[in-house]
Each structure stands twice: as structure tokens, then as C-alpha cells.
Amino acid sequence: MIGLSILTKAYLLSALFEKEKKTILIITPTQNEAEELHQNLLLFTKNTFLFPSWEILPYEEQRPAEGLMGERIKILFKFLAKEQMIVVAFPRSISYKLIPPKELQTKKILIKKGEETNRDELIKILVSFGYEICEQVEEEGYFRAQGGIVDLYPPSEVPLRVEFFGDVIESIREFNISTQGSLRHLEEVLILARNESILCDCQGQKVSFFEYVPEEVLLVIDEWSRFYFEYKNLQKEIDDFYQERLLISKKIPSPAEIFIKIEDIKNILSRYYLIHTSLINNTEIKSSEIFFNIPFLVSYNGKISLLVEDLLNWQAKNYEVVVLVRSKLQEERILSSIEEEVALKEKIKIFIFEENVYLHGFLEEEIKLVVISEQEIWEKIKISKRRYKSTEKWVVKDYRELDIHDYVVHVNYGIGRYLGIKNIETQGIKRDYLVLEYDNNDKLYLPLDQMHLVEKYTGGENPPLYPLGGNLWNQVKKRVKESVQKVAKELLELYAYRKVLSGFSFSKDSKWQCELEESFIYQETEDQLKSLAEVKKDMESPFPMDRLVCGDVGYGKTEVAIRAAFKAVMNNKQVGILVPTTILAQQHYLTLRERFKNFPICVEILSRFKTQNEQKKIVEELKDGKIDIIIGTHRLLQKDVVFKDLGLLIIDEEQRFGVTHKEKMKRLHKEVDILTLTATPIPRTLYMSFVGIRDISVINTPPPERFPIRTLVTKFDQDIIKKAILREIDRGGQIYFVHNKVVTIKEIYNYLSSLIPEVKIVIAHGQMPGKDLENIMMKFIKKEYDLLLSTSIIESGLDIPSVNTIIINDAHEFGLSQLYQLRGRVGRTNHLAYAYLLYPSQKSLSKPSQERLKTIMECTELGCGFKIAMRDLEIRGTGNILGHRQHGNIVAVGFGLYCNLLSQEIAKIKGENISQEINPKIDLNIDAYIPESFISAPKIKQAMYKRMASIKKIEELGEYKEELKDRFGKIPKVIDNLFKIIEMKIISKKIKVESVTIIEDEACLRFMEVDNKLVSKLVKLVENNNNLRLDPQGKNILRVLNVKNNLDLVKKILQELR
Incomplete structure (x- = not known):
């Protein structure tokens, strides 16, 4: 087949696949061509796969990526099962020899719900398949076994949770690696070997990739001459690396033992019905030839008048016109463009699809068919990829786990050292305790329900441990609090004044705004849309915006800024974009010019890429209002740069600018909306967000199909x-x-x-x-x-x-x-x-x-920019976040506690009602802990306790209990007791109960304060219940009799007092 474009090639081969009902194997000269053809095939059939290469060099001692290996194995098994499919390969993906098919067949297991299978036997099989054990399954090729649950993540598949009841598989569920929560249930699942590394250890002769390809498969060689040339180059490269390795070790297999030669492939091809495809005639191949002359359409580049002209011509010639679009909005956009041509609107067919492929339209004269895609109309199309939901809130206090010997800060006892979690039995009752070491090797055993009082210390290297007892820690806290009062006033003066200034209130989104946003070629993530909504809300308010958008590298912060800039220009305001380097300025300039090319927006750049005369002209045009958006480095801060009507200032890569630069820009433009972007927030920014004096939006969701580096x-x-x-x-x-x-x-x-x-x-x-x-x-x-x-x-x-x-x-x-x-x-x-x-x-x-x-x-x-920023803070220390005077205070009490004290002081100055934190002591005289048999990994156990301690509502407690049951199996009694303690603590906080203590068969409820309303409730309860007594020594104590083995009675009384 000669003369085919990539789209028509994909269309014809998929049509052949549907007609013949046979598997098609297509081999292209290069990986890039294979990927592009695969993407186009996906438009016509879902049953198409790319057979990837290992993406490592010949003889390289490097393990390929799990996903690549898993995808290869999955496709090999599909060949063995003779499934009908289209597979696209290329020289590097087919060059390695493989184990014989009969040996690969032993590396799979089908498990079914309700089937009798020994859990330990399944674990042995997973190990033999190359899976590695871990504490929590987050990556492909790993598994975790705890109690009756086995979690595993087969490469190129979804994570699985297999739950046993004895030796019977009770359920098989998919689960989310971010939340660890179960998703849909499955009846059965085929588990394959982890990767080819484990398969490569097999004994015996290895075979060609084609040993897996049945002879009835249709084999398509795309561009034979180039394929042959690329394969010969690969062979030379293999030989070169082999000779290199021989200098280091003689005990390495020869190329003939590991790789297939091109001569062998030429001999193998005679087994198959062979189809050659080429853009031009290939004289080297003797075969029947079919010529196609299906030209591409040229791009209309957004010029609808030219499109309408062509549509009318095709209509006059009775051509069938098909338009492919990505959304309903794009369909409406095209229909509104040809509104006046009623007959034309009735004739053209518009199809909406959501495949992540780049398309090129074409014109087929013989059958009078025209296919037009968004690629031709607007020159850009939206790539709709699987959406990833944001599953974690940006919670500062949970940014790291504690490791043994880490320094920690206890709110009441000061800086100590973490020694781990220990299960201790006292007076016959077992509990887990956090062990903290203080000065003179003194130990503090902290009940895990009080874990919220402890956080990892950040401030300085090797801080001195505080003594237990004495008044030193209280004196230090008092000194820091006094200093914090002055800092809080300064900060509020610096940032809060913007809330009383009168800024510009931008209008709601225009039609053009919707068109611009629809032209974005990727599917937005949930976090991106949320951040954008927050930015727009700020811009539409009457107060000047000062918002920080924090998102990891490549997570889409720039797109948020682009849309904000466009909104400003639509309101006849100018936009300044401040960037740290000339290269970044140039990249933003090219990006904005491209995105805004169909709109009457003037974008310019002010950097040393411009001559002095060019810079002078740009400065004059900016002052006259001829330039809508100016992008620049520190050059934008110079005195000669004057805006006619600046409405929005965007600061990109905030961490690269000094405080002086940013504050200078803010002072110059007090009433201007400011949008700041960063991937790794600097300490000062972290600080401002922690204490609540900067508005912050967070983009946590990674782009789809992204590998960790x-x-x-x-x-x-x-x-x-x-x-x-x-x-x-x-x-x-x-x-x-x-x-x-x-x-x-x-x-x-x-x-x-x-x-x-x-x-x-x-x-x-x-x-x-x-x-x-x-x-x-x-x-x-x-x-x-x-x-x-x-x-x-x-x-x-x-x-x-x-x-x-x-x-x-x-x-x-x-x-x-x-x-x-x-x-x-x-x-x-x-x-x-x-x-x-x-x-x-x-x-x-x-x-x-x-x-x-x-x-x-x-x-x-993915997404560890915040973690990096906090770790950097640990390594370098807090430095001069708020000046030298405060550095000593931060070192003395730690960064986290200092931020808490400051935020409390700021709230106090603002006049907000700050209620004292109530931390009821609940001692129910029962065993309550997480046993090793349920969770053995210390860090996961620590995270569980921390999560429990942070729960504020009864409903959340119930949800979390179900989550634990889903992840780890049946909840043991000692964990159920933990939930009862936390439930009572939640209720006690609301009614200001200081403590609930059970000794033998009597419970004692001690209240922090008693008002007339509470006294009335207590008296009524005592009158109606013979088991209740008010303590004669004080109104704030209620005694409950006969509570042994009846904790529900105590809970019921607490609920009645709410």
C-alpha cells in the first residue's frame, strides 16, 4: 500500500482488522512512528496495543521500568491466547530474544472469588513471579500481606486487593494507591509475572519474538527500507556494546544468544501473509502495489471564512463532509461560525469523540468524502486523558513521618527525641505509647491518642533536649510568645492592608474566555480547575488579589496564569509577568503568542534578548497602552518601566526572587491583583501560608501517564x-x-x-x-x-x-x-x-x-515539591525568615510550633474568638492499641494513630473504621476499643468534659466548667437514673455506677448531655 498518510493508514488497517477478524502485527522503523500510529489506531479500535522496548541500552546493567515490562508480558500472553488485536512494534522492541512460550505459560495464575486457595501459597507464587514485599503497595511489582488480606500491583494493570476467609477467596477488589481505598469488585483476575527480569533467569535456549506470533497473523512492515536501515544500525550498536563489555568481563553472552539478527527476521517473514506500507514506491520490494492518493487538508488556522468557502465548494460538488470535534462546546462553536449558511449546517455531520490522538483530515475524491478535524480548523486539539482525582489535602502538619531518633517538639514538654512506639502493660491494661527521650535520658511515654501534641522539629541542627519537669520550657515559650506579638502586628500591616484597599473588580468570563479555555490541548485536572476558580473569584472581588498557586513541576500552574492574564486583558487591563531568567521569559513569550494568536492581544517581552532600541520602543508602547501583556525579568522593576493601566501582576518561580524584588513590585502597584506561582515554596512563603495570611491554591494532581523520574x-x-x-x-x-x-x-x-x-x-x-x-x-x-x-x-x-x-x-x-x-x-x-x-x-x-x-x-x-521544601528547611535551618531576631525563637521552639503561636496571635489581633483547646483524658480501663498482627509496619501504624487523633466528627470515625476494615481485614477488639475511646473524646470535647475515668465498675466524668444549663441536665439525669451520682464535693463531677463491661452506658450519658 503506497501513498498513505498516518491517519488513512490507521483507518485502512483497522478496517482490515474488522473485516478479516485476524490479529495484525505492524512493525515501524522507529519508536516515535510506532507511538504515533498506535495513537491514530486508537481512534478506530480500542483493541490495539503498543509493544514497547525496554528503553535501556544493549548489555546495560539497568532494570527496565516495571510498566514497560508488564505491558510486554501482557501482549505476549495475548499472542499465546490467540486474542484478536492490533499490535504495533519497532526494531528495539522486537530485538531481544525471549524465553520459550511454554515456559512463559507457567508464569501466570488465575484466581477466582469463592475459590479455595491457600493465602501462603499465593504469596509463594507472587515471590516466584518476581514480586517484592513492602509495607504499603504504591508501585507496580510489589505486594503486601497482612492477616487475611493480600494487596498486589501487577505491572501495567490496576492494584488488586485479595481478601481471604480461611482458605477461601472472599473477595477481589481493585484499589486506589493514593487513598488505599477499594474500588470495584471483580469475580476473577489473571495475575502475570512481574517483569521479564524474572523470566530471563530461566534455563534453556531463548527464542525469537516471532515464536509468540501465530502464523495466521497479518504482518505489516511499514517503510521496509528504513526499517531495514534502522535494524542494521541497532545491530552495529549491539556489537559495539558487546566489544566494550568484553574488555570488562569475558563471561557475557554473545549478541547471537540475546538478540535477533535482521537476516533471521528476513527468513521468518516468509511464514506470514505480508503487507508493506510506504509513502513512496519502494523498488527493493517485489509485491503487488496499491497506490493511494489521499491528500492532507491544510490548516485554516482559525480563519472560519476560508473554511466556509471550502465547505460551500464541497457542497456544490456533492461531497460528504464529516467534522470531528472534542466537545459539545466545539460543535456549537463551529455551527455558530456558519450560522448564516442554513443549508450547509444541515448537510455537514459533526461527531464528538474523546480520544487522545492527533488527527489530520483528508479528502478522498473518488468516494467524495472530506474529513476535517480540529487540527485543521483551529490548529490545536484537546487531548482528553484519564482524569486523576486529587486524593490528598495539602495538610502541612502531615508532611512527614517520624523516624527513630528524629527530634520532636511536645507542646507541653519541649524538644525531645523520638524512640519509637512501644506496647506497655500497666495494671493489666495494654496500650501503645510514643516513647520520647529528654535530657538526662529521661523518658516520656505518651498515649497515642495524644499524638497531635507532638510534631517533628525543624529549626536547627542537633538542638539541646529539654529536661522533664522544671520550668525551662514554659519560660522559653513565654519569651517566644511575647516576641510573636510584635511580629504578628508587622505581618498584618504588611499583608492585611490589601483587604481594605479598593481594587478593580473584573467581570465574569466572556465568550472569548470560554473559547481560549476550550483551546487548551490537555484535559484539565480537578486541582487545576479548582485553583482557577479561586483565582477568578479573587479577581472578580472588589479587593486586590494576593494569591499563591503552589503546584509541582509540570502540574499546570502556567495554564492557570495564562487564563488569568487573558481575563485581565478582556477587561482592558495590562498584565505584567515577572520571571527569573531570560530563557523562561522567552518560553512564556512563545507560549502566550501561540495561545493568543487568534485574539487581538499584543504580547511583548522585555529582556536582554532585545536590543537597547527595541527595549526603548517596548517601554514607550507599554506606557501608551499598546502592549497588553509584558513578560520580563528584573528589567520590569526598573524605573523607566511604566504601565498605562496595570491590572494583574504574575510572579513566576517565586522562590528565585529575593524579598526586596517582590516587595518593590507590590509597593509600586498596591492596588493591583497579584498571582504568584511556585513549585517549591521558600520558607517565608511556607510561613505566610501556615499562619493564614496568604491565600493559597494547591495543584496536587499529577498529569496522567507520568512516570516518576x-x-x-x-x-x-x-x-x-x-x-x-x-x-x-x-x-x-x-x-x-x-x-x-x-x-x-x-x-x-x-x-x-x-x-x-x-x-x-x-x-x-x-x-x-x-x-x-x-x-x-x-x-x-x-x-x-x-x-x-x-x-x-x-x-x-x-x-x-x-x-x-x-x-x-x-x-x-x-x-x-x-x-x-x-x-x-x-x-x-x-x-x-x-x-x-x-x-x-x-x-x-x-x-x-x-x-x-x-x-x-x-x-x-510525583508531587513531592512540598516535601522537598520542608526537607530543605530542615537541612539548611530556617534562616532569616522574618529577620535575625526571630531566628533564635524559631530554633528554640521549632518551626511548626512557632507558626502555631504566631497564627494564634494573628487571630487574636483580628478579634477572632480563640477557644482553648480541650483535650479530654479518656481512661476506660480496657486494652486499646493496634496489634502487630493487624499492622506491623511502624510508619503505617504511626500514620493510623495520627489520623485517629485528628478526627473531629463521629461520622468521620465510622468512615475511617470502614477504611481500616477494607485495607486490613476484620477489626480486632483492641482496635474497636480505640475507636470507642476516640468517640468518647469527640463527644467530651463538645460538652467540655475534662476526663472520663473508669475504675473497676465505676465511671467518673469530670467537667471543665459547669453552667446552669448543664447543672439542670445533670440533675434531671440523676433523678431518672439510679446508677448516677453527683459528687458531693463538687458540681463538676458525675459518677456512673455499675459500668463494668457496659461502656455503652457511659457513651449514652455523654450523648444525652450534648
Whole structure:
């Protein structure tokens, strides 16, 4: 088949699949082509799969990503089961030899609900399949077994929860890894081996990938000449790596033992019915030829008049016109554009679909068919991907778990050291206690229901432990409280004044606003929409906005800012966007120009990329109101920059600006709305949000299909560097190499050029002339270079999806937030991304450097920017958050407690009613704890206690009990007792009961304060119940008799007093 575009190729092959009812295997020359064809096939049939490669180099000692391995195994099993499907592959994905099919068949197990299966036997099978045990299942390839429940996460599938009743499978459920809560129930599930690593250990001869492909499969080779060329190159690369490895070890298998040769593939092809596809005629292939002449449509670029003209011409020629759109809004948008052409509106067919594919329309003259997509009409289309719900609130107090020997702060006893959780029996009653060590090795055993009184200490390194007893801690707290009063007044003067200023009230969204938002090519996350709603609400209020949008790298903060900027311009206001670097300014400039190109909006940039004359002209036009949006670095803060009518100021990458810069901008424009963006909040920002004097929106939800970045901290090693670069080049990607010293950057260039001469390298740094730097970056974006060797100028906001490997030289010299930002430049697609943090082999690292590198290597999960910011605060200390005077106070009591004291003082100054925290003591004389048999992992147990202690409502308690039952199985009596204690505590707080104590068969309820209303209730209760007595020594004590084994009686009395 010759002359097919990618869309028509996908259409014809899917039609062939539907007609013949046979599996089709398509092999393309490259991975990129395979991915694009797969995406287009998805439009016509769901039953299509991409057979991925391992995405590692030949002979590389690196384990492929779990998801990739799992997807490969799943497809191999589908071949063996002779399922009808379309599979797209490419040279790198089919080159590795595999274990024989009969051996793979032994690496699967089908489990069914109601089936008799031994739990321990299932665990043994999972281990033999390569699954690893863990405390909580959060990643593919892991499992957890506790009591009668086994959680597991098969690669490329959904996490599963298998619950046993004895030796019978009682239920099989999917579950959410974020909430750990169960989802839908399943009747049966097929569990496959974890990955090919475990399969590769098998004995015996390995076979070709085609041994799994039945002979009745239709085999399609796309662009045979290029496929052959790419495979020959791959073979040479394999041989080169083999020779390299031979220098290190002679005990390695030869290429013939591991990989399939192109000559073998040519011989294998004769087994199958073969179809060749090509854009042009291929003289090398002797076969019957079918020529297609189906031209692409050109883009209308939003010019509806041209579209209408063509539609009328096609209508006159009796063509059938089909328009593919993504939403009802887009359908209405097109229909309203051709409103006057009534006959035309009746004739064209509009279909709404939600597939995540890029489409190109086409015109088929013989059958008189025109297919038009949004790609042609607007030039951009929306990619609808699976939505991820935000499952965690941005709760500051829960940002870290406690590790053994961590420093902690107890509100009443001061700084101590955490030693773990211990189960202690006193007077025949068992409870779990938090063990805290204080000065002179004194120990405090804290009941776990009081865990909310303790938090991890952040402030300084190795703080002194306080003595138990004495008055030292109270004196320190008193001194800090006195200092806090002055700070609270200063802060309120600095920020709260904006609430009394009269700002501009922006109007509701216009029709154009809806059109702009519909043109966004990705599906918004729930958090993005919520943050945007909060921003718009602020803008529409009569007070100046001062909102911080905090979201991880690549989570969509920029889109929120774009929509806010557009809203401002629609109200005839100007927008200033302040960014830390010229490169980020240029990227924002290009992004905004692209997004706003169909609207009459003037966007300009003020940076050193512009000449002096150009800058002068821009400044004049800004003053005259000819420019709607100006993007700039610190240049925007200079005196000559004057706006005609500034309505919105956006500060991007807030952590990169000093306080002086930001406060200067705010003073210059007091009544202007301010929107600040950050991924890793600086201590001052954390501080402001903690104490409630800054409005904050949080984007927590990761983009769909995003892998965590694989992070390696290693000594500078040429073998590692070479393999990292070549691996990325082999999969068609690009690389950042960060060397933050301009003086020696040329030396690194020479070193890399000699190490990998075939790779095209270019240097970029901030001391270059602006135009040169701009040209280099544009060429790199266009993939004219493979590797960008740069200083840390790439740190801020650069978004180039094809770059998925970053190598950071002398990583120990960067701050933790810097490392996190740099690493965030990669991993913005559905490819596995790599970050290499190098340090000199001959240098010993300082403790803070080691801590930073350890943290960045451990924090690889999606959305850990806040965690990084807090960890950075621990390593560096709090520094001068609010001036040198306050630094000592923060060190003395810890960052968290200082923030709590400050927020209380601010609330007091505002005149808010601050009620004293009531913490009733509940001692029911019963065993109440989480046993090892229910939860054995200390950190999970700690999290459970913390969650229980934070529950405020009875309904929440019931929900949490069900959650525990779902995750861990039947609730034992000792945990049920814990819930009873917490339930009584919740009720006691509301009626101001100081303590509930049971001794033998008598309960004593002690009230904090007694008013006439309560006395009346107590007297009435005593009169109607023979088991109740008011203590003769005081009105605030109620005694309940005969309560042994009858806790419900005590609970009932508490409820009646509410």
C-alpha cells in the first residue's frame, strides 16, 4: 500500500482488522512512528496495543521500568491466547530474544472469588513471579500481606486487593494507591509475572519474538527500507556494546544468544501473509502495489471564512463532509461560525469523540468524502486523558513521618527525641505509647491518642533536649510568645492592608474566555480547575488579589496564569509577568503568542534578548497602552518601566526572587491583583501560608501517564555518562548536561565531544549575548542538537518534552530546591526519565551535601515539591525568615510550633474568638492499641494513630473504621476499643468534659466548667437514673455506677448531655 498518510493508514488497517477478524502485527522503523500510529489506531479500535522496548541500552546493567515490562508480558500472553488485536512494534522492541512460550505459560495464575486457595501459597507464587514485599503497595511489582488480606500491583494493570476467609477467596477488589481505598469488585483476575527480569533467569535456549506470533497473523512492515536501515544500525550498536563489555568481563553472552539478527527476521517473514506500507514506491520490494492518493487538508488556522468557502465548494460538488470535534462546546462553536449558511449546517455531520490522538483530515475524491478535524480548523486539539482525582489535602502538619531518633517538639514538654512506639502493660491494661527521650535520658511515654501534641522539629541542627519537669520550657515559650506579638502586628500591616484597599473588580468570563479555555490541548485536572476558580473569584472581588498557586513541576500552574492574564486583558487591563531568567521569559513569550494568536492581544517581552532600541520602543508602547501583556525579568522593576493601566501582576518561580524584588513590585502597584506561582515554596512563603495570611491554591494532581523520574547519585564516571547519553539518543530523545561554571564549561564540552563524537552538542549559558542564546535555544527545541550543555539557566520553567535525561555535574554544590527544579526539566512525557547527579570521585562530601543528595534520590514520587521544601528547611535551618531576631525563637521552639503561636496571635489581633483547646483524658480501663498482627509496619501504624487523633466528627470515625476494615481485614477488639475511646473524646470535647475515668465498675466524668444549663441536665439525669451520682464535693463531677463491661452506658450519658 503506497501513498498513505498516518491517519488513512490507521483507518485502512483497522478496517482490515474488522473485516478479516485476524490479529495484525505492524512493525515501524522507529519508536516515535510506532507511538504515533498506535495513537491514530486508537481512534478506530480500542483493541490495539503498543509493544514497547525496554528503553535501556544493549548489555546495560539497568532494570527496565516495571510498566514497560508488564505491558510486554501482557501482549505476549495475548499472542499465546490467540486474542484478536492490533499490535504495533519497532526494531528495539522486537530485538531481544525471549524465553520459550511454554515456559512463559507457567508464569501466570488465575484466581477466582469463592475459590479455595491457600493465602501462603499465593504469596509463594507472587515471590516466584518476581514480586517484592513492602509495607504499603504504591508501585507496580510489589505486594503486601497482612492477616487475611493480600494487596498486589501487577505491572501495567490496576492494584488488586485479595481478601481471604480461611482458605477461601472472599473477595477481589481493585484499589486506589493514593487513598488505599477499594474500588470495584471483580469475580476473577489473571495475575502475570512481574517483569521479564524474572523470566530471563530461566534455563534453556531463548527464542525469537516471532515464536509468540501465530502464523495466521497479518504482518505489516511499514517503510521496509528504513526499517531495514534502522535494524542494521541497532545491530552495529549491539556489537559495539558487546566489544566494550568484553574488555570488562569475558563471561557475557554473545549478541547471537540475546538478540535477533535482521537476516533471521528476513527468513521468518516468509511464514506470514505480508503487507508493506510506504509513502513512496519502494523498488527493493517485489509485491503487488496499491497506490493511494489521499491528500492532507491544510490548516485554516482559525480563519472560519476560508473554511466556509471550502465547505460551500464541497457542497456544490456533492461531497460528504464529516467534522470531528472534542466537545459539545466545539460543535456549537463551529455551527455558530456558519450560522448564516442554513443549508450547509444541515448537510455537514459533526461527531464528538474523546480520544487522545492527533488527527489530520483528508479528502478522498473518488468516494467524495472530506474529513476535517480540529487540527485543521483551529490548529490545536484537546487531548482528553484519564482524569486523576486529587486524593490528598495539602495538610502541612502531615508532611512527614517520624523516624527513630528524629527530634520532636511536645507542646507541653519541649524538644525531645523520638524512640519509637512501644506496647506497655500497666495494671493489666495494654496500650501503645510514643516513647520520647529528654535530657538526662529521661523518658516520656505518651498515649497515642495524644499524638497531635507532638510534631517533628525543624529549626536547627542537633538542638539541646529539654529536661522533664522544671520550668525551662514554659519560660522559653513565654519569651517566644511575647516576641510573636510584635511580629504578628508587622505581618498584618504588611499583608492585611490589601483587604481594605479598593481594587478593580473584573467581570465574569466572556465568550472569548470560554473559547481560549476550550483551546487548551490537555484535559484539565480537578486541582487545576479548582485553583482557577479561586483565582477568578479573587479577581472578580472588589479587593486586590494576593494569591499563591503552589503546584509541582509540570502540574499546570502556567495554564492557570495564562487564563488569568487573558481575563485581565478582556477587561482592558495590562498584565505584567515577572520571571527569573531570560530563557523562561522567552518560553512564556512563545507560549502566550501561540495561545493568543487568534485574539487581538499584543504580547511583548522585555529582556536582554532585545536590543537597547527595541527595549526603548517596548517601554514607550507599554506606557501608551499598546502592549497588553509584558513578560520580563528584573528589567520590569526598573524605573523607566511604566504601565498605562496595570491590572494583574504574575510572579513566576517565586522562590528565585529575593524579598526586596517582590516587595518593590507590590509597593509600586498596591492596588493591583497579584498571582504568584511556585513549585517549591521558600520558607517565608511556607510561613505566610501556615499562619493564614496568604491565600493559597494547591495543584496536587499529577498529569496522567507520568512516570516518576529515575534518579541516580554517583561519582563522575565516563561509562555511566556515555551510556546515559546514548540511551536517550537511541530512543529519539535529547539530553541536558548541567555544568554550572562558565569558566570550565568549554573543558566539559571537549570532554563530551571526545567521549561521544556522534552526538551533536551545543553550549548555553547566561553570559552569552542575548541573541546568540536565543538562537541556540530555538535550534535545540527544533532538535538540531542532541545535547544542551548549560549552566543552571535551564532551571526555571523550561518545557521541552523530547528531553528525558538530565545529567547534573557537581550536584553537591546545588541547593535541594535547585536540584529538584533541575530534575523537573525532564519526565514531562509518558517516557521513563533519568536524572544523574554527579559528584567528584576524589572529593569527600559535607554532611549537608550528603543529606541533599540522599533526599533528592529518595523523593522520586510525583508531587513531592512540598516535601522537598520542608526537607530543605530542615537541612539548611530556617534562616532569616522574618529577620535575625526571630531566628533564635524559631530554633528554640521549632518551626511548626512557632507558626502555631504566631497564627494564634494573628487571630487574636483580628478579634477572632480563640477557644482553648480541650483535650479530654479518656481512661476506660480496657486494652486499646493496634496489634502487630493487624499492622506491623511502624510508619503505617504511626500514620493510623495520627489520623485517629485528628478526627473531629463521629461520622468521620465510622468512615475511617470502614477504611481500616477494607485495607486490613476484620477489626480486632483492641482496635474497636480505640475507636470507642476516640468517640468518647469527640463527644467530651463538645460538652467540655475534662476526663472520663473508669475504675473497676465505676465511671467518673469530670467537667471543665459547669453552667446552669448543664447543672439542670445533670440533675434531671440523676433523678431518672439510679446508677448516677453527683459528687458531693463538687458540681463538676458525675459518677456512673455499675459500668463494668457496659461502656455503652457511659457513651449514652455523654450523648444525652450534648
